[in-house]
Amino acid sequence: MPLDFVLWAVLAWLLIGTLGLMALRHLKLVARVLFPAGALVGLCLFGAAALALDTPPHTLILPLGLPGLPFHFRLDALAAFFLMLIGACSAGISLFAGGYFRQGEGTPPGLLCFEFHLFLASMTLVIIADDAYAFMVFWESMALSSYFLVIANHRLAEIRRAGYLYLLMAHVGAVGILLCFGVLQAHTGDYTFQNLRTQQLPPAAASLGFLLALFGFGTKAGMLPLHIWLPEAHPAAPSPVSALMSGVMLKTALYGLLRITFDILHTPQWWWGVVLLGLGLATALFGVVYAAVQVDMKRLLAYSSVENMGLMLAGTGLAALFSAYHMYPMAALALSAVLYHAFSHACFKSLLFLATGSVLHATHERSLGKLGGLIRTMPWVAWLTLIGTLTSAGLPPLGGFVSEWLLLQSFLFTPGLPNSFLNMLVPVVAAVIALVAALAGYTMVKFYGVIFLGQPREDKLAQAKDARWLERLGMLWLVAGCLGLGLFPAPLLAFTHETMHLLTGTSLAEVTQQSFWLLIPVAQQSASYGPIIFLLGVVSCSLLAYAFVRWFYHGQLRRGAPWDCGFAAQTPRMQDTAEGFGQPIRQIFEPFFTLQRELPSAFDQAPHYRVQIFDPFWNWLYQPVVLMLNVCSRTVGHLQQGRIARYLLYSFLTLIAILLLVKR
Amino acid sequence: MSALIAQFINLLAALLLMLSFAMLAQRRILTLIHLFTLQGITLVLSTTVVGYVTSQPHLYYSALLTLLLKVLLIPALLYRVIDRLRVRREVETLINIPTIMLLGILLVMLAFYLAQPLSQMSSSVARGTLGIALACVLLSFMTMITRSKALPQVIAFLSMENGLFFAATSATYGMPMVVELGIALDVLVGILILGVFLFHIREQFDSLDMSNLEQLRDE
Numbered sequence: 001m002p003l004d005f006v007l008w009a010v011l012a013w014l015l016i017g018t019l020g021l022m023a024l025r026h027l028k029l030v031a032r033v034l035f036p037a038g039a040l041v042g043l044c045l046f047g048a049a050a051l052a053l054d055t056p057p058h059t060l061i062l063p064l065g066l067p068g069l070p071f072h073f074r075l076d077a078l079a080a081f082f083l084m085l086i087g088a089c090s091a092g093i094s095l096f097a098g099g100y101f102r103q104g105e106g107t108p109p110g111l112l113c114f115e116f117h118l119f120l121a122s123m124t125l126v127i128i129a130d131d132a133y134a135f136m137v138f139w140e141s142m143a144l145s146s147y148f149l150v151i152a153n154h155r156l157a158e159i160r161r162a163g164y165l166y167l168l169m170a171h172v173g174a175v176g177i178l179l180c181f182g183v184l185q186a187h188t189g190d191y192t193f194q195n196l197r198t199q200q201l202p203p204a205a206a207s208l209g210f211l212l213a214l215f216g217f218g219t220k221a222g223m224l225p226l227h228i229w230l231p232e233a234h235p236a237a238p239s240p241v242s243a244l245m246s247g248v249m250l251k252t253a254l255y256g257l258l259r260i261t262f263d264i265l266h267t268p269q270w271w272w273g274v275v276l277l278g279l280g281l282a283t284a285l286f287g288v289v290y291a292a293v294q295v296d297m298k299r300l301l302a303y304s305s306v307e308n309m310g311l312m313l314a315g316t317g318l319a320a321l322f323s324a325y326h327m328y329p330m331a332a333l334a335l336s337a338v339l340y341h342a343f344s345h346a347c348f349k350s351l352l353f354l355a356t357g358s359v360l361h362a363t364h365e366r367s368l369g370k371l372g373g374l375i376r377t378m379p380w381v382a383w384l385t386l387i388g389t390l391t392s393a394g395l396p397p398l399g400g401f402v403s404e405w406l407l408l409q410s411f412l413f414t415p416g417l418p419n420s421f422l423n424m425l426v427p428v429v430a431a432v433i434a435l436v437a438a439l440a441g442y443t444m445v446k447f448y449g450v451i452f453l454g455q456p457r458e459d460k461l462a463q464a465k466d467a468r469w470l471e472r473l474g475m476l477w478l479v480a481g482c483l484g485l486g487l488f489p490a491p492l493l494a495f496t497h498e499t500m501h502l503l504t505g506t507s508l509a510e511v512t513q514q515s516f517w518l519l520i521p522v523a524q525q526s527a528s529y530g531p532i533i534f535l536l537g538v539v540s541c542s543l544l545a546y547a548f549v550r551w552f553y554h555g556q557l558r559r560g561a562p563w564d565c566g567f568a569a570q571t572p573r574m575q576d577t578a579e580g581f582g583q584p585i586r587q588i589f590e591p592f593f594t595l596q597r598e599l600p601s602a603f604d605q606a607p608h609y610r611v612q613i614f615d616p617f618w619n620w621l622y623q624p625v626v627l628m629l630n631v632c633s634r635t636v637g638h639l640q641q642g643r644i645a646r647y648l649l650y651s652f653l654t655l656i657a658i659l660l661l662v663k664r
Numbered sequence: 665m666s667a668l669i670a671q672f673i674n675l676l677a678a679l680l681l682m683l684s685f686a687m688l689a690q691r692r693i694l695t696l697i698h699l700f701t702l703q704g705i706t707l708v709l710s711t712t713v714v715g716y717v718t719s720q721p722h723l724y725y726s727a728l729l730t731l732l733l734k735v736l737l738i739p740a741l742l743y744r745v746i747d748r749l750r751v752r753r754e755v756e757t758l759i760n761i762p763t764i765m766l767l768g769i770l771l772v773m774l775a776f777y778l779a780q781p782l783s784q785m786s787s788s789v790a791r792g793t794l795g796i797a798l799a800c801v802l803l804s805f806m807t808m809i810t811r812s813k814a815l816p817q818v819i820a821f822l823s824m825e826n827g828l829f830f831a832a833t834s835a836t837y838g839m840p841m842v843v844e845l846g847i848a849l850d851v852l853v854g855i856l857i858l859g860v861f862l863f864h865i866r867e868q869f870d871s872l873d874m875s876n877l878e879q880l881r882d883e
Contacts, residue, residue, distance in 0.1 A: 644817070645758055648809045655805070659778050 002052035003060055003075040003128070006083060009045040010124050013038060013117040020113025027102070030109040035098030036470070038117055039091045045124065046087030052080040053498045059130060065137065072192050074130035077498035078263065081339060082127045082255045084495070088481060089247045089346045090120050096354045096474030097240035099467070100361070106153040112238075115152075119145040119244065126252050132181035132191035139177065143170035146249060149241040150233050162229075162236035169229040173219030177256070180212035184264060196264045206265055210272050213260040214279075220253035222306045223313060224283040225621050231290075234302035235366065239357025242298060246305045247350035251342050254312055258335075261320055262503040268320040270419065276317025281432050284310030288439040289589050292446065293582040293613055295368050297356050300447055301349065304392065307440060308345045311433065312338050315407050318429075323504060325418055330410060332500040332507050333521055337406035339496045340485070344391060344399030347481035351388035352447075354475055355381055359451060362464035368447075368578035373456040377464040382452045384475045389448040391482040393441035397531035397538070399485030402519065404437050405529060409521045439585070446581045455572035487531050489519045579611060586613075594619060669717050673834070676710040677793035680830060681772070684803040687823060688768050688810075689761050693751055696819050697742050703826050704734035711833050722841050723833065729848050730829070738822065738855055745859055746815065749866055757810045764810055768803055775799035782835070793834040800827030812873055814865060818858050825851055 016038050023029045052058070057076035064071050075083075097116065101109050122142035129135040147170070151163035185191055186199045201209065215226070222230040234242045261268055287307030294300035315338035322331035356366075358381045365371055375382035391398040411430035417423050456462060467475070485492060500507035520528040564570055586593060594614040600607030639650070683703045690696050708731045715723025757764065779795035804824035808817050825847070832839045839847075 645809050645812065648805070652802075652805050652809060656774070656802075663778050663781070 001058060002048045002055060002080070003058045003073060005048035006045060006052075006075060006124065006128060007060075007073070009041050009048065009087075010121045012041045012044075013121040013124075016041070017114040017117035017121070020110040020117070022110070024108050024110035027109045030113045031098045031101060031470075034113050035094050035101075035116075038113075038120070039094035039098070039474075042087045042089075042091035042094055042120070044087070046084055046091065049080045049083035049087055050495070052083070053077055053495060065133065069133050071134040071137075072130035072194075073125075073128045073134070074193070075128055077502045078255070078258060079127045081496060081499045082251060083124060085251055085343055085346050086120070086123055086127065086248050088343075089350050089478070090244065092474045092477035092481070093240050093243050093247070093350055093354065094120075094474070095477065096243075096357070096471050099470030099474070100240050100354075100357055101238070102361075106155055107148075112149070112152060115145050115148045116241070116244075119149060119249075123248060123252055127255060130193045132178075132185070132193070132196070136174065136178060136181070139174060142249065142252070143167070143174065146241070146245055150237040150245075152238050152241070153236075159236040162232040166229045166233035169219055169226065173216045173226070176212050176216030176219065178216075180209050180216060180260065183209040183212060184260075193259075193264060197266070201265070203269065206267075207269060207272070210261060210265060210268075211275075213257060214275070217253040217257040217260075218279070218313075221250055221257070221309045221313065222283070222287075223279055223309070224286060225617055227283065227287075227306050228615060228617055228622060230306055231299050231302040231615065234305065234353075235296060235298035239298075239353050239360060242301075243350040243353035243357075246302065246353055247346040250305060250309055251346060254309070254316070254338070254342055257313075257316060258503065261316070262323065262335075268324045270321055270324040270422075273317045273319075273321030273324060274422070274425075276320055277314050277429060278317075280310045280312070280314030280317055281429060281436075282310070283307070283313060284436045285432060286310070286592070288436050288443060289585060289592060290613070290615070291443045292439060292585040293593070295578040295582075296366050297359070297368055297371075297447065297451060298353070298366060300368075300443065301352055301356065304440065304443060305345075305349055307436060308341070308349065311404070311407065311436065312341055312345075314429070314433065315341065315410070318410060319504070321417065321422065327417075328504045328506045331504045333406065334410040335500055335503060336493060336496045336507075336521075337403055337410055339499060340406060340489075340493060341400075341403030344403050344482065344485045347399060347478050347485065348388045348391040351475055351478040351482065352385065352392065354471070354478070355385040355388065358467040358471055358475075359464075362466070363458075363461055365458070368450045370458050371451045371456075371461065372454045372458075372572065372575065373452070373461065374464060375452040377456075377462065378452075378466045380466050380472050381475070384472070384479050385452065386448065387479045387482050389444040391486065393444040394437050395441070396529075397486045397535045399482045402486060402489040402529070402531070404433075406519075406521055408433060409527060442585070446578060450576075450578050450581065454575045457572050457575065487535065489529070489531060490516055493519065579609075592616070666717065669713060673710055673713055674793060676706050676713070677796040677830070677834070679706050680710075680800055680826075681796050681803075684800045684807075684823065684827070685765070685768060687820065688764055688803055688807050691757070691761075693746055693813075693815055693819075696816055697739055697746070700742075700819050700823055700826075701735055701739045703823055704730060704739075707826055707830060707833075708735060710830065714833050725841065726833075726844050729844070733848055733852065734822075734826065737852070741855060741859065742815075742819065745862060749815075749862065751813070751815060756812070758812055759810055764806065768806060771802045771806060772799040775802055794831060797827055797831030797834055800824075800830060803827075814858075814862050818855070818862070821858075822851065822855065 016034050020030055020034050023034070052075050057074060059072065059074045062071045062073065094116075101112055107115075119142060122138045122145055125138040126135060126142055129138055144167075147163055147167045150166055151159055153159050154163075181191060181196070183205055184196045184199065184201070186201055186205065188195060188199070214223075219226040219229075234246055237245060261272065284307045287303050287305070287310055291300050291303035291307060294303060315334050319331040319334035319338065322328070322334060358378065359371065359374065360366060362378060362381075363371060363374075387398070391400040394400040394404045408430055411426055411433065417426070497507040517532060518528045518530045586595075594616045596612040596614070598608065598610040600609060680703060683699055683706065687696060687699045687703075690699060708727050711723055711727040711730060715721070715727065775798040776795040779798050782794055801824055804820050804827055807820035808824070811817050811820065829847075832844075
């Protein structure tokens, strides 16, 4: 039974974590044995979930937890897809983590190992939970274990602050989810998903449930006004943890949203789709614009995660829109794109975060302004990261292109919604998505170019050491994921068919004839994509050009200094910097930014240029809330004067008030 | 016979109320302790009488317990404390005495108003005294609020417990023995702990003025 395998995998992870606790300070044991063992368990989970895709849903009730409230588990196609994602990604990340964690990083390695595997186990259990109670328990343990991972280096005040913000937002979101389940159970008092599914809620209640779910899961997913924790927590965490959070944990939010919108509430209303679409697009655009101007490499990737989650939310919104108008094949197409993007984002974003980890260990620098030219000293990391950046930029023939292309297909080839206003909206939305994809490419060029290309900006970069073999292995696995997702989209998309069937009642396979080589989303005559053919084309063109230059041109290699614009005294610090690269974007989107800039005067002997970009939502949304809370607490604080007579008076008055109340 | 005894209980209740008022108005700590002891004696008497009328032997035990604790042990402890701390002198109240007395009269009226429906439900011989018992509780509370020194507050707290005890015997013929024992023990432990606290407060601030504790407030 696949569900049993999944539970065994969870148990194995917990066991590994406990062993880590026992070997608290044995770095060798934890790094060389326990983390790779965790990776193996991840692979097993991947296999079990792949098996579960084709089998009918399987349920299990475990008499754990509170008396009379057992944990319900259920493994269906949707859960299986996300379990595949968790298993596949965590395998690579665990391998890398084995090589990454070192002595003296604040938390002892054994404790990190425990928290790491507890985090993995909780994410798995969240996916297979089949009642609200179990879901909330595992959701909380996921938030807590990841909180402790984020503050692994808790000696820095900045990291503690980021961790606190993360914990706070996680709990604000959890309250939303809890209330959502409260609405969905419709006074039956039975919180199993089986019961929630059978409830026929009135439209207002269903909408309220949906909005609460959007709030709760949106907080976790980094949806626009609630994304605030994400760019703080991701850079603060150790890199494998950032990879896990960005690559995998954000997807549990997507899972929850899909589960509630399409499975439990089963009939989306059209305006839900519009809300999701709008918020998703705003998130994507905001994320990518902010990613383009960041100068901290991990923060850049964090904003890029915000952008990708925005794209997924927009796709989900489109699917909800189609479902509401009973256009199920189109809904299936949009959802396939979302799931495919979730998987490829998990692969490439984990890969990129791991790469930043290697760079961080080799150079102790997170600021892009102090890196550069690392492709010479760290060739392994540089070449593997190149694949990741290309995928992230959405270039064919890699994974990111397939999902973005599918998403655009579902926008552009819609046969027309019955609502004329929405029909006008859809092409505009498609244009915004194209803009986001282009800007994402720009951001990735900046990320890769500034870190790995050009000349080293600091002297110490010459001593940077390449990643070790466990780290290379982990990254290779994720690169294989990026390549595989890019080169074999048709057979891999088949994995989502069962999930689509579950969510929309139909799937791509039932709409169009699929072939192994070609990906045909709508119809053969409108569009199709054959990545292998594309790859062959690219490779043969390159070879032809090479051969042409080699044989028909003079064919001799000549090395010379590049033109220095007539200014001979050049240093590596004169290269295009991260700030410089982002400057056009900053100019174009000027009104979006809250900047603080220090410009040097013309006569300054030691000129300094500094620009700092703040998240405007701090000022717009969060500061007023903080201010209001402060005012409230100060008002309440007047009650507390420190005089015993006054406190006694309070209880006296309360007593009399209660007595009078009882009298009535 | 029973009418006479009911009158006697009412007399004792009135005495208790008078004593509470006296405590409310009293400035001197030593006199406060005397008044507290007198309150205890009144309680012992009333409990014994109620026990005799209703022929419930457990009320005798309860009376005995009261005698030991509230008439003998606690006053003795309090005398020792004021001896050690040398605080026999007068203490000023936070509000002037006439105002306190007026507020106290208002409180008694309130207590009677509140107790009216309850005493109609009760079937005991001393049901009319419930209002007085409640008034005693409220007056003691008031005493506690209006004193700024620790020791009068402790005594007022104990006298509040007296009021509760009187309410219990007059309305329902006393609480179950277990509860009563528990409360007696609580009072005993409470007075011991408060004694320790008094010494510590004295050590820390060189006085027993509670306004010193304002410094402990978190800004």
